[in-house]
Amino acid sequence: MQEQNPWTILQEKPVYDNPWISLTEYDVINPGGGKGIYGKVHFKNTAVAVLPVDADLNTFLVGQYRFTLDAYSWEIPAGGCLHEPGKPVSQDICLAAAQRELLEETGLVASHWQLILTMHLSNSVSDELAYVYLAKGLVQQEAAPEETEQLVIRKLPFGEAFSMVEKGQITDSMSVAGILKLRLMQAEGRL
Template structure:
């Protein structure tokens, strides 16, 4: 029976910074690949952690955030998402992000997932939360965000994630995971009843 190999099979010969801005840095590594052959490996280092929030209101609706994504050259419907400072509790960053994008605050929070996004080229870590027992306030999006907010039944958001109208990785993951956790009895009953389908 083969032995499981979980160690690092790459050898880094030289690393050189290529580009940096306030959000990312790019480093190119001269490497020997797992077969021992020379090559290069570019890594994008994210200077912030990502957070995503699936808010559920008292009628079983969620809020989707629509915005044009510059890198994709396409419009995207997502859950409220954003970045948090390294070293700050991801929940604190998620609470701030939910308030900024939607004006909502939540009295109840549940961690849904820790994710690595695009892990072949970036070290980005994302933290996803379910939020409920909501209170409305005034949104204050950043100047780089031109947002539309849609309030939809959770069942519709689930359908959008399943049929490809939502393609954002964190949104799809959190919507589907919330449904599965609710069906498995792994979420508080007061919110799970809206998510089971």
């Protein structure tokens, strides 16, 4: 198993930049020795998602129209974690961002938090990193979504959310991965 980088970067060229992402094009020699180009989308924030579960094993999904997909999407609450460029991602900052997103999107506050998953969301074209948390000990407060969010909150049994994943009704990668991870934890008696 080779774990060293087999790619050679000949040149890199910034193509696009905004407050959330940047796009860089690389002239490369690929692992087979051929010359080519590779594009990389760099995410300036770390993604965070929250799977809230109450004492009766109900969960909460957020429905919203996704501009990039031109489609409606059911998801677990999620957002971004701002951190300083070039510095390691702090778990404390990401947890605080997850707590903020849960409150903003659903009005829920949780007393127990557990990181259940770390994942890369699309590692063939981006470096986006995500943390998925389980939130328990829920108390309802008032939601305060951002102006770009027109959200519908849906409380449902966790088994129904799992069924939505199986039927392809939930397609967001963090939501799918988080729900499947929690189902595995449930099956192994780790809830």
